[in-house]
Amino acid sequence: MNESSVAPTDPVAEQPPPRTICIQLPDLLAACAPFELRTNRHCKVISQASERWLHDSRVMLPSMKWRSAKVGLLAAACYPTADAPQLGLIADVLGLLVYQLDRRALGALTDDDDDDNDDIFSL
Template sequence: MSVQLPDILSFCNVFNLRANKHCQCRAVSHASEKWLIDSGVLLPSGTEWSKAKVGLLVAACYPNTDATQLRLITDFLSLQLYRDEKAAASGECVGQGDSGYVRADIVSCAKGISPSQTPNLVTVLMRERNASLDSALVFAGTLIKQSADAFLEAEHEPLSSSDLGTDGEVQRYVLGLRDWIAGSVNWLYETQRFLGERESEVRTFGWVFVPVAQ
């Protein structure tokens, strides 16, 4: 069935996507993948792992890091992604309650919905609320919007404080959180992990065909 995904990009467009001046994301991704292979970590066959573009995720979320830091963080997030995929394959839930995983749950619906898949926010809403896929996606999108609004409200207090608002560490911390939100949201529409080669089309129009197994 064809559905329109919530416009996550518009919900989070207040968070500016910044470019990493040391961006070597493709080379970093390849180097990290080689490290994982050399370390004996089993990776998806063929080019599937490369399509995840983990280096791009890191470059988008950490715009101030140098090449060495990019590689270190890419290794860490690659291991985390591998762990999540292993857990999903065994039927375990991962990342419950984290808004980043909620956003991924929404976009990953493009890969299909089936009773045998690992539960995520959308499938749980469909089951617990007896909701259609469309309704579950709308509700999930509302949660993302509420989360973004709550962040903006929460960041106002420390930044407007006469003490904390001028503290460089606090300012950098808040900016880092903003970078992570902007980078991870945009990565969802760049990685081929969820949308295959349709990422540009889905970014523009939001429509996806979702295979639904009964």
């Protein structure tokens, strides 16, 4: 038999089948069970004040539903021991962050914009 007449072998067919990899994840629910869910006692007042501040500052976009975003509740859950002025500042910053993300989602601001005035968090 002539060597030139032998069909070349397929290198893909000669590879062994891939092995299955098992990953064991820790039980996160059991690890978090000792922590109780707490919210800041100033949650309602700060949420309303933050929404009012964002509305008065004309930061709100028509597409945004601030009550469904619950930025004040997020701040109150993350910082249950903060006093009212601290919680208000945190809620306002989170509100601005949600605004910035919503603007990016609407296409009003892209990553490669050269105009830094459109970006709230630019210095």
